[in-house]
Amino acid sequence: MASDSYADWSSQDAVVCRGVGKTWAEGTARAHEALRGIDLDVAPGEFVVLLGPSGCGKSTLLYLIAGLERQTSGRIWAFRDPVEGPSPDRSLIFQETSLFPWLTVWQNVSFGLSIKGAPEAERRAVAREALARVGLSEAMDKRPDELSGGMRQRVAVARALAMRPKVLLMDEPFAALDVQTRAKMQDFLLDVWRDSGASVLFVTHHIDEAVALADRVVIFTARPGRIKSIIPVTLPRPRDPFAPESEALRRLLTEELRSEVDRAFAEQEALAAG
Amino acid sequence: MRSTMASMAALPRPATLLASLGLSPGLRRSLARFGWAALSVGLFAGIWELLWAIGWADPKLLPPPHIFLGNIPDQARYFNTATRWQIGVNPADGPSPYEAVAMTIGATGLRVMVGLLIAATLSIAIGVLIRYFGLFEKLVLPTITLLSPVSPIAWLPVAIFIFGIGNAPAIFMVVIALFFHMVLSTISQIDNVSRAFINVARTMGASKRQIYARVIVPAILPQLLIVLRLNLFGAWMVVLVAESTGVGFGLGQVIMMARNTFNPSLVFFTIALIGLLGFLSDWLLRLVQKRVLYWVPETAGVLRGL
Numbered sequence: 001m002a003s004d005s006y007a008d009w010s011s012q013d014a015v016v017c018r019g020v021g022k023t024w025a026e027g028t029a030r031a032h033e034a035l036r037g038i039d040l041d042v043a044p045g046e047f048v049v050l051l052g053p054s055g056c057g058k059s060t061l062l063y064l065i066a067g068l069e070r071q072t073s074g075r076i077w078a079f080r081d082p083v084e085g086p087s088p089d090r091s092l093i094f095q096e097t098s099l100f101p102w103l104t105v106w107q108n109v110s111f112g113l114s115i116k117g118a119p120e121a122e123r124r125a126v127a128r129e130a131l132a133r134v135g136l137s138e139a140m141d142k143r144p145d146e147l148s149g150g151m152r153q154r155v156a157v158a159r160a161l162a163m164r165p166k167v168l169l170m171d172e173p174f175a176a177l178d179v180q181t182r183a184k185m186q187d188f189l190l191d192v193w194r195d196s197g198a199s200v201l202f203v204t205h206h207i208d209e210a211v212a213l214a215d216r217v218v219i220f221t222a223r224p225g226r227i228k229s230i231i232p233v234t235l236p237r238p239r240d241p242f243a244p245e246s247e248a249l250r251r252l253l254t255e256e257l258r259s260e261v262d263r264a265f266a267e268q269e270a271l272a273a274g
Numbered sequence: 275m276r277s278t279m280a281s282m283a284a285l286p287r288p289a290t291l292l293a294s295l296g297l298s299p300g301l302r303r304s305l306a307r308f309g310w311a312a313l314s315v316g317l318f319a320g321i322w323e324l325l326w327a328i329g330w331a332d333p334k335l336l337p338p339p340h341i342f343l344g345n346i347p348d349q350a351r352y353f354n355t356a357t358r359w360q361i362g363v364n365p366a367d368g369p370s371p372y373e374a375v376a377m378t379i380g381a382t383g384l385r386v387m388v389g390l391l392i393a394a395t396l397s398i399a400i401g402v403l404i405r406y407f408g409l410f411e412k413l414v415l416p417t418i419t420l421l422s423p424v425s426p427i428a429w430l431p432v433a434i435f436i437f438g439i440g441n442a443p444a445i446f447m448v449v450i451a452l453f454f455h456m457v458l459s460t461i462s463q464i465d466n467v468s469r470a471f472i473n474v475a476r477t478m479g480a481s482k483r484q485i486y487a488r489v490i491v492p493a494i495l496p497q498l499l500i501v502l503r504l505n506l507f508g509a510w511m512v513v514l515v516a517e518s519t520g521v522g523f524g525l526g527q528v529i530m531m532a533r534n535t536f537n538p539s540l541v542f543f544t545i546a547l548i549g550l551l552g553f554l555s556d557w558l559l560r561l562v563q564k565r566v567l568y569w570v571p572e573t574a575g576v577l578r579g580l
Contacts, residue, residue, distance in 0.1 A: 068473050086477045098470035101569040102492045112478035115488075143569060163478060 012080065014167050014199035015042040015065055019074035021224075022060050026072055033224035034060045038074065040218065040227065042199050044166070047190075049214035050203045051253065053264040057225025058203045062169045065201065066092040078167060088112055091160035095172040097152045099144040105155055106131065106140045112163045130158040133192060150181040154188065161196060168193070170202045174209070186212050190237065207253045211246050212239055219256045222264035229256055335538055342539040342546070347371055349543045353378045353528055375547075382517065382525045383551060385441060386509045389448025393509075394502055397453050398491075401460025406486055415461075422454035426512045433516065444524065447516035448509045452502075459501045463494035496570045499563050506559060510552045 020038040025031045034057035042048050050058040063069045065076055067086040076083040078090060099108045107114070109130050110123035118126075131137050134154040144152055153173055160168060170189075174182045186209065193200050202213060210217045217231045231252065235245050297305070319339045325331040326338040333341055342349070350371035369377060400418075404411045429450045433443035467490050475485045517526025525544055532540035563570075 066473075066477055068476060086479065088477070088479050090477065092473065092477050094470045094473070096468075096470055098468070098474050100471065100474075100489070100492070111475070111488075115475070115478050115480045115484055145569065159474075 011041065011077065012044070013041045013077075014044045014046070014079060015040070015201065016077040017041075017061070017065070017074065018076075020061070020064060020071045020076060021073040022057070022064060022069070023072045035064075035071075036224040036226050038225075038227060042167070042201060044079075044199055045197050047193060047200045047213055047215045048202065049210040049217050050201060050220065051207065051210045051217050051257065052205065052220025052225065053222050053257070053261045054205055055264065055268075056220040056222050056260070058220050059171050060225070062092065062171050062201060062203055065167070066090050066169050068092070088163040089165055090167045090169060091163055091165040092169040092171065093153075093156050093160050093173045095175050097144070097149070097156065097176075099152055099155055099159075101144050103144075104140070105136070105142050105144065105147070108144065108155060109159045109162050111159065126162050127158075130162040131155070133161060133195065134158040134188070150177055150185060153177065153185065157189070157192060161192065164196075165198055168196075168198045168200045170200065172203055172205070175204075182209075183212075187238075189213070207250055207257065208241065210253060211235075211249050212241060217253060219253070220260070222260045222267060228260065231256070337539045337542060339542075339546075342542040346543075349540055350375045352531065352537070352540055378523055378525055378528060379547065379551065381441075381523060382513055383555070385444045385517075385524070386448060386506075386513050386555065389445045389513070390452065390502065390506065390509055392445065393449045393452035393456060393505075394498070396449070397456035398460050398498060401457045401464065402486060402491065404457070404461055405464045406482070418454055418457050422458060424454075426451035427515060430515060430519065434519065444513055444516040444526075447512050451508055451512040452505045456498070456501060456505065460494065460498060463497045464490055467493045496567050499559075499567060503556060503559050503563070506556055507552055510548065510555075514548070 017038050017040040020035060020040075021033070022035040023031055023033045038061060040048075040061075050061065052058045060069070064071045065078070065083065067083050067090065078087070083090075099105075100111070103111065106124060106127035109127040110118070113123045113126055128137065128140065131140060134157055136151060136154055136158065139147060139151065139155070144155070147155065156173070174185050177185060189200075190213065200213075202209075204210060211233075214233045217233060219228045219231065220226065221228045231249075233249060235243075235249065239246060322331065322336075323338045323340065326333060326336075331338060351374070353371065354369060354374040400414070404415055426447055429447060430443075433446045433450070437443040437446055471489050471493060472485060475489045480488070513524075514526040514529060517524035518530040525548055528544050529541060532538075532544065
C-alpha cells in the first residue's frame with residue numbers, strides 16, 4: 001500500500017491529508033466513489049474554504065478529518081497524530097441545527113464537559129465564557145427553540161469553542177440562513193477564528209462565502225471529488241465584497257467552478273435519465 | 275392572517291360571551307373546548323333520543339341516555355360484583371352502591387395504569403438493549419417480531435394459566451397488548467434519531483453508553499409518549515376483556531354480568547363510564563407529556579389554520 005510510506009509523517013501542520021479516498025458502500029453494487037487522491041495541508045491558524053459543486057465529496061472529507069468516518073485509502077494526520085476516531089481537538093459544526101432541544105443553551109454548550117464528568121460550576125463557567133465570545137451571554141438559560149436560526153448556529157459555534165478545538169470543521173454552517181444573517185455570521189466567525197487561533201476548514205458551495213472568508217480556497221471537481229486547484233487569497237481583512245480585487249477573485253472562482261458544475265449537472269441528468 | 279380572522283368568526287357565541295366576562299384567554303379556551311365536547315356528545319345523545327321518541331329505537335334493546343342515566347343508584351347497585359358471588363354474604367352487607375362504583379372504577383383504572391407503566395418501562399428498556407447489544411438483538415428481535423401480530427385475546431388463556439385470577443392476569447394482558455409493538459416502535463425511533471445529534475456527541479468524545487443515555491433516550495422519548503397515548507385506548511379495551519373472565523370485580527365483570535342478565539341499560543351505563551374514564555386518562559397523560567417533555571412544541575393547532 002502506497003500510504004504506508006507516510007507512516008512516519010512528522011509535519012506540524014494542523015491537518016495533513018495524503019492520497020485520501022473514500023468509497024461509500026465499498027464492495028457492494030451500490031458502491032460509489034466520493035473522494036479520490038486528496039493531498040491537502042492545513043497550517044495551524046489557517047482558514048481554508050473547500051469549494052465545489054453539491055455532492056462533490058467535500059463534506060465527506062470533513063467527516064473523514066473529524067474521524068467520524070474512515071477513509072478507504074490514504075492517511076490523515078492532525079498535529080502529527082494519525083486520525084483514528086473523533087477527538088474534541090477537531091470540532092465539527094453541522095449544516096442543520098444540531099442543538100439538543102431537551103437541554104438549555106448553557107447545557108448544550110457544556111455538553112462535552114459533562115461527558116467528561118466536569119462539575120456544574122466549571123461547566124457553567126466555561127459555557128458563560130464561550131457564549132460571551134459569540135455574543136449570546138443573555139441566552140444562557142434559554143432553550144434552543146426560543147432562539148432564531150442564526151442564534152442557534154452561534155450557540156453551535158460556542159459549543160465547539162467550549163472544547164477549545166485546534167481545528168474547527170464547518171459543514172455549510174450558514175446554508176440555512178438568509179443572506180443578511182449569513183453576512184453577519186461570516187464577520188462574527190472571522191472574529192471568533194482570530195481570537196481562538198484554531199484552523200478552520202469551511203465547506204461551502206457559495207463563491208461569495210469563499211471570497212469573504214478564505215486564506216486559501218480549495219476547489220473540488222465533481223464526483224469523485226478531487227482537488228482541482230488551490231487558490232491562495234491575499235486580500236486584506238476586513239474585506240470589501242465590492243472591491244475590484246474581490247470581483248476579480250469571484251470571477252476566477254466562478255471560471256474554475258463552471259466546468260465542474262456543468263459536469264455534475266450532466267452526470268445528474270444522465271443518472272435521472274438512466 | 276385571513277384564516278385567523280375566519281376562525282375567529284367561526285367561534286361559537288358562548289366564547290364571545292365568555293370573553294366579555296373578562297376571563298383569562300387560557301380559561302376561556304378550555305371552557306370553549308369543554309362546551310364543544312358537551313355539544314358533540316349532546317348531538318349524539320339527541321339523535322338517539324329522537325330515534326327513541328319516534329319509536330325506532332326499542333328501549334328494551336337500545337335504551338336512550340335518559341333511561342340508562344336516569345336512575346344511577348339503581349344501576350350502581352349492580353357494581354357490587356365482589357361480594358355478590360361470595361356464599362354466605364348478604365348483598366346488603368357490602369359497600370354502598372356508590373362505593374362499589376368507585377371501587378370498580380379504581381380497580382380497573384389501576385390495572386390500566388400499572389399495566390401501561392410496566393409495558394412502557396419494559397419495552398423501552400428492551401428496545402434500547404436490542405439496539406445496544408448486537409447479540410441480544412439477534413437472539414430476541416425475531417421472536418418479538420413474530421409475536422407482535424398475535425391478538426391480545428389469544429393471550430387471555432395464557433394469562434389465566436400463568437396468573438390464575440385476580441389483578442395479575444388483567445395487568446399481564448395490558449402489558450402484553452402494548453409490549454411487542456412498543457418495542458418495535460422504540461427500535462424504529464432509535465433508528466430515526468438525527469445523525470447530527472449522534473455525531474455531535476461522538477466528536478465530543480462520548481462513549482456508546484453515554485450516547486445512548488444522554489442523546490438517544492431523550493431524543494426518542496417524545497415519540498414514545500405519543501405512542502403510549504395512542505396505546506392507552508388499546509389498554510382500556512384489553513383490560514375489559516381480561517376482567518370479563520379472570521377477576522372478581524372490575525368494569526369488565528359488570529359488562530359481562532349485564533350481558534348474562536340481559537340488562538342493556540347497565541351495558542350502556544358502563545360504556546358511558548368507560549368512555550369518560552378513557553377520556554380522562556388521555557387528558558392526564560397529556561398533562562404528564564407537557565410536564566415531562568417541556569421541549570416539544572405543541573403542534574396540534576398547525577393544521578387548524580388551513
